[in-house]
Amino acid sequence: MSALASRSPYAPKAGGLVAEAAASWLLAIFWILPLLYAVWTAFHPAEFSTRFELAAPLTLDNFRRAWAAAPFARYFLNSVLLVALVFGAQVILCTLAAYAFARHEFFGKGIAFALVLLQLMIMPDVLIVENYRTMGTLGILDSIPAIALPYVASAFGIFLLRQTFKTVPKELDDAARLEGANDLQVLLKVYVPLAKPVYVAYGLVSISYHWNNFLWPLIVTNSVESRPVTVGLQVFSSGDQGVDWAIISAATLMTSAPLLIAFLVFQRQFVQSFMRAGIR
Template identity: 70%
Template structure:
């Protein structure tokens, strides 16, 4: 058990880090729901308003940006689940020559920053004729080494007896994967889904490079262009637009934070 002094230092440090994180969010909420005159001063009796949200929504095609982003993150997440699940199962439960070596190669991909591949990915999309499409944004991310690693760790924790029982009942390989492993990995899928959706919801550089029209821009690129226009000078409107784009992620994390923490704790056990 840690000494009392050390414990108090940890608590104070945690509170300080929490304040550093939450203060900008509180400022954004305050500015977004109050008139522009109150953006730089605090007044408990300041009137609340949705006018900033309305102005931000009407000043840029945020409906289209939301649609593009929703399609993008859904496409990537579904593809990652479909591709990572059998790969993780193979690395966790199947024996084949070079399994550990191939898995090490997969993990090496975690060391490669996506930004390093921008030029190569762009040239590939030009060759495929996919520039300025949602598919072009998603294609480099349809596979995930992190997703394979996380699911592999979870699948390794499934008791072998359950697998053997399913085999005796006549389940095929895919049947055991679908009926035994996938249901038990539900918290991991939720946690990884939050990570994937959060990353691609906020991804900026690659969508900025590969898109050049409203019909394909996601929220991050649309927000940056909106903030650089004449309408974006008003901080109340900028914070309102920012709050609209980040709000869904905050709500999702608050709803699934328990599964998020538990799955990563389990992933480090074996």
Template identity: 50%
Template sequence: MPHLKRFASRGLLFLFAALWSVPLLWLTATAFRPKALALSASFSLDLTLQHFAAVWAAAPFGQYYINTILIVVSVLAFQMVSVTMAAFAFARLRFYGKSLVFLLFLAQIMVPADVLIFPNYTVLKELSLLDTKLGVMLPYFASAFGIFLLRQTFLTIPSELDEAATMEGYSRWNVLWKIYFPLARPAYLAFGLVSVSYQWNNYLWPLIVTNSVENRPLTVGLAIFALSFETGAQWSEVSAATLLVVTPLLAVFLLFQRQFMNSFIQSGIK
């Protein structure tokens, strides 16, 4: 009986995985097949790279890649510093109103990002940061989710390590970066995965605040390309462009799948 339940659960997992992979397989097949066979149900081994060449020549995807990588890396770097310092303060420091301030941070997790679009846009307009990479990145330099995740991780680290490090002459800054940071690597990896995937796929906010090619990320560039007059219903080119956007994240996940899963498990994310 237990073997039957295990077999049934695995069968359901494989079924859901197969259903999830259907759009990706269709996208890949359409991107590599000749245009005449793009929507054909017949099987064929005819493959071509012409769609990718046409897409790369028709839109500045090279610039979009540079913009996206710069935004993703910069946001992650700022978040790592800000959430680390805030989480350490909530976990180990004592100050007036700490519980109330932490509750306010937790409340931000329940507020959808789309609700803050108008006030953020107004602030950027006052600062003359519209249509800039900094304007795209600025609302994400801090993360309530990251602060909560790292605070919970820091609380599991024995406080005796702080006392021992202080007796050795370590400052709080050294304690943070030489003890807490290495011990919380699984949590950092889990948060890094969430941050990178979110910023790479972020669409609505960059669409609103960017107007130039020099500042558009891949998601906005792909949408503009897909809706352009030149492409229209040419599914081969649209599929090739979409594959160019999603391939980096898929490659990273496939290369570091085991590390990602272990980091989520060790960080307490179920």
């Protein structure tokens, strides 16, 4: 692929290449600047937050103080439980539904599929008022399941897995059935193993989305025991921390760190997953 690209008659040469490289670096620096600024602030004492001196001493003190000032350990635990619950439930529900749509003929299939796709448009993110009321009726306000439930049946996941299951050769399916496997066994032994890369891709997208999700968790949670890190960060930085940017920057980086580090380590997988999940 790259060898072919280098021979493209429109690949920039000499002067053009230098100009294009310079422009792309300039944009990259500009693009990363706000983040670098936060990193600078987080790793230096507060008096250097807005003064840039190479000799400024590095410190982890801001992280220590942020960690001590709010129950971030609990927030992290909540977020981990949340993304695990959401993705676990999504895998089960979406796999079953996708199998039904990909390899079963049943009455009302077309209408059911259209109804599922409707959720791509009417997203839970928008139905906050009614969903809040539903959680109240169910008596589970301010709990991790309340954050997770509106998202567990994901039209996106069903669609993605249905497309994947449809590419599985029918012969494999038939062969498994001839050997006496029942419907569910065929799904678990033939379809699910073949769709593994798609599960990984969907997992990265789902986990990123729900680790980062904010508005609905903000609405539905009200206590330390159920808040995910995003809401915890907001409560922390809008509280009495006031204008101590060094600590707020440290807390901000801390909450983004798991995904950021995972991204830097597994860059290729992240980019490919987002791509695979996006291109339909």
